[in-house]
Amino acid sequence: xxxxxxxxxEHLNGKVSDISFEMIGKAKELAPKFGGKAIAILMGRxxxxxxxxxxxxxxxYVDDPALAQFNPEAYSRALAAVIKDRPPRxxxxxxxxxxxxxxxxxxxxxxxxxxxYVNCLNVEGSTLVATSQIYGGKIQAEAxxxxxxxxISCLAGAFPADAGKGSSSVEQIASPVSLNDLKVKFVKxxxxxxxxxxxxxxxxxxxxxxxxxxxxxxxxxxELAEALGCAVSASRPITDAGWLPKTRQVGKSGLTVxxxxxxxxxxxxxxxxxxxxxxxxxxIAVNTDAKAPIFDVAHYGATCDMLDLLPALTEKVKG
Amino acid sequence: xxxxxxxxxxxxxxxxLEINGDGTNLDHxxxxxxxxxxxxxxxxxxxxxxxxxxxxxxxxxxxVGVDTTGELDSALHTALAKGADKVAKIxxxxxxxxxxxxxxxxxxxxxxSMSPDIVMTGVQAADDRDGQMGPMIAAHLxxxxxxxxxxxxxxxxxxxxxxxxxxxxxxxxxxxxxxVVGVQAAHQPPRYAPVSKIRQIAKTAKVxxxxxxxxxxxxxxxxxxxxxxxxxxxxxxxxxxxxxAEKIITMIKEKGLLK
Numbered sequence: 041x042x043x044x045x046x047x048x049x050e051h052l053n054g055k056v057s058d059i060s061f062e063m064i065g066k067a068k069e070l071a072p073k074f075g076g077k078a079i080a081i082l083m084g085r086x087x088x089x090x091x092x093x094x095x096x097x098x099x100x101y102v103d104d105p106a107l108a109q110f111n112p113e114a115y116s117r118a119l120a121a122v123i124k125d126r127p128p129r130x131x132x133x134x135x136x137x138x139x140x141x142x143x144x145x146x147x148x149x150x151x152x153x154x155x156x157y158v159n160c161l162n163v164e165g166s167t168l169v170a171t172s173q174i175y176g177g178k179i180q181a182e183a184x185x186x187x188x189x190x191x192i193s194c195l196a197g198a199f200p201a202d203a204g205k206g207s208s209s210v211e212q213i214a215s216p217v218s219l220n221d222l223k224v225k226f227v228k229x230x231x232x233x234x235x236x237x238x239x240x241x242x243x244x245x246x247x248x249x250x251x252x253x254x255x256x257x258x259x260x261x262x263e264l265a266e267a268l269g270c271a272v273s274a275s276r277p278i279t280d281a282g283w284l285p286k287t288r289q290v291g292k293s294g295l296t297v298x299x300x301x302x303x304x305x306x307x308x309x310x311x312x313x314x315x316x317x318x319x320x321x322x323x324i325a326v327n328t329d330a331k332a333p334i335f336d337v338a339h340y341g342a343t344c345d346m347l348d349l350l351p352a353l354t355e356k357v358k359g
Numbered sequence: 360x361x362x363x364x365x366x367x368x369x370x371x372x373x374x375x376l377e378i379n380g381d382g383t384n385l386d387h388x389x390x391x392x393x394x395x396x397x398x399x400x401x402x403x404x405x406x407x408x409x410x411x412x413x414x415x416x417x418x419x420x421x422x423v424g425v426d427t428t429g430e431l432d433s434a435l436h437t438a439l440a441k442g443a444d445k446v447a448k449i450x451x452x453x454x455x456x457x458x459x460x461x462x463x464x465x466x467x468x469x470x471x472s473m474s475p476d477i478v479m480t481g482v483q484a485a486d487d488r489d490g491q492m493g494p495m496i497a498a499h500l501x502x503x504x505x506x507x508x509x510x511x512x513x514x515x516x517x518x519x520x521x522x523x524x525x526x527x528x529x530x531x532x533x534x535x536x537x538x539v540v541g542v543q544a545a546h547q548p549p550r551y552a553p554v555s556k557i558r559q560i561a562k563t564a565k566v567x568x569x570x571x572x573x574x575x576x577x578x579x580x581x582x583x584x585x586x587x588x589x590x591x592x593x594x595x596x597x598x599x600x601x602x603x604a605e606k607i608i609t610m611i612k613e614k615g616l617l618k
Contacts, residue, residue, distance in 0.1 A: 136525070223502075230529040300614050324607055
């Protein structure tokens with residue numbers, strides 16, 4: 041085993057995602073405490089230039105036709121093989137759509153422990169201490185691996201990205217395991233539908249969550265948005281229920297928005313939602329639960345019933 | 360089409376979560392448990408997949424979970440009311456809050472002999488501190504896994520699945536069955552089962568019992584559990600809806616967005 045920290049970098053459509061830089065920066069801070077290096081692992085096909093944009097101590101670039109697009113089976117098998125060939129101290133990856141497919145699979149197949157949803161990572165002496173954000177953001181759990189080696193999946197936005205940018209030397213290898221017999225075949229990427237309003241371009245968003253109660257009340261939000269000349273957005277449960285189109289969803293699996301004013305109405309503020317709206321200039325939250333996490337990121341808040349507030353606001357806007 | 364749906368019970372997050380005396384775990388006994396909401400979607404997607412498979416006679420949805428609460432039966436009865444055909448629980452000394460690695464291994468061992476075409480489970484659960492069960496079950500069974508999936512179309516030994524990335528982008532994969540799917544959301548909202556129907560089913564339902572082996576453990580130890588200290592908090596406005604509306608209008612006007 042080396043004392044290196046591996047970081048599995050993510051990329052889509054020729055762009056390295058921010059979380060890769062965030063993790064590389066953290067790995068560079070922690071690896072010297074083990075006496076090791078921060079090594080980024082980038083998988084792909086013909087994308088060495090992306091590997092060169094990572095600010096790790098060095099980059100291991102795994103080039104294979106089967107890795108041309110993210111493929112959970114190919115990534116998991118290739119990563120497990122790299123770990124076996126060059127056992128590191130720690131493996132970091134994103135607790136993202138891609139990383140979630142890979143981390144737990146590699147953990148169960150290699151026997152390495154996995155600590156997930158990590159938003160705080162430190163080394164005390166020679167011990168890794170990882171803090172997970174669980175139970176919908178209501179609880180932090182600080183844990184240490186039972187052995188020396190561990191996989192960590194990190195939440196987006198947990199560490200600053202700047203320290204992970206730069207360049208480094210790249211070692212290119214072929215996949216250490218054959219990827220010719222995959223059961224999972226990438227077919228295509230599907231870009232989000234256009235045509236609906238673009239919620240990322242709105243000065244104000246009237247954003248609704250479960251507190252709206254029923255589909256029949258969506259109209260109340262729409263009336264307010266119309267009076268304000270802006271659009272209605274929503275948290276995941278509302279788009280999952282089909283009450284608003286997916287193009288209106290704010291959050292981790294939806295869109296990231298930064299309006300001048302974000303009205304969060306009946307939204308509790310799950311970590312996945314906060315990830316998509318915390319950059320708004322002014323956040324005003326209304327939720328009957330005074331302990332809702334949305335109030336931790338909002339600038340102003342109230343606990344009145346949003347169903348009373350909506351018509352009152354619309355009336356006042358109309359004058 | 361033989362579909363198996365592994366499920367997990369988790370604390371009801373609308374309750375106040377209390378931490379135990381030594382500060383390393385939740386005070387589980389004080390908590391109400393509910394079915395992981397992603398597993399609700401997995402059950403729905405499984406039933407929809409069965410219904411569209413076209414070979415209803417030979418198709419079955421089996422819902423399986425580790426009974427960590429002694430109350431798994433009610434979740435299983437609800438699954439039957441929503442269209443599952445068979446249910447099973449894995450029993451043994453598995454306390455509330457049993458880690459994902461252990462539950463995944465128990466479920467993988469239990470379903471190995473059931474020869475599933477598709478295993479569908481919730482993509483994650485709020486208590487997955489040591490990771491998500493779906494990929495672990497796949498690794499134990501030697502099956503491929505795709506997670507964060509919002510639609511599954513299975514036909515002729517293959518499945519087309521849609522996986523969500525950030526920003527509304529999706530990837531389409533074609534997977535040779537059998538496979539494990541981590542369901543983010545069913546392609547229609549989970550159906551509702553009336554309480555009267557669940558009660559009726561509970562009277563006659565047969566819950567298969569499978570005796571579980573030893574826990575494998577998460578491989579890590581929690582040394583401290585605590586509630587997050589938020590960096591800031593909203594300045595709260597008192598008053599009724601009309602008062603709050605007035606304040607919001609003022610703020611929007613200050614931003615120059617309303618005259």
